[in-house]
Amino acid sequence: MCQHQPACPSADSADREAALPVAHHPEQGWSLLCNGVLLFEDTGELLPDGKVIAPHRPLAAGRVVTAA
Template sequence: MCAHVRSCPSATADDRVLAVPVSRHPEQGWTLLCNGVVLFDDDGELLPDGQVVLDRRWQLATA
């Protein structure tokens, strides 16, 4: 799906949120990434297969 020179992570990869945004809608609270993931401002994700991810394992815990 990604046509960037350096290919973006797939929707199933742990680092999927690092894909390039293709459509941003901050007024609605979401961003569509080139791998098909919808990233919500409340830290949720919607994967292309319809799976909902409610937490982001990739965020660093603050000390």
């Protein structure tokens, strides 16, 4: 599917999110990468074979509260 040189990572590789976007719709919260992966704003993914990858964004750092 990818026509870039060097080729983008495949949908099966661990670094699949590094593939270049071919369609980007931030207003809808998704991008289609050239390896066929649908990457969602919440970091979830839908692979070309239908496998769903749950969102995996890091948890926000908690605020530190100090006593006065």
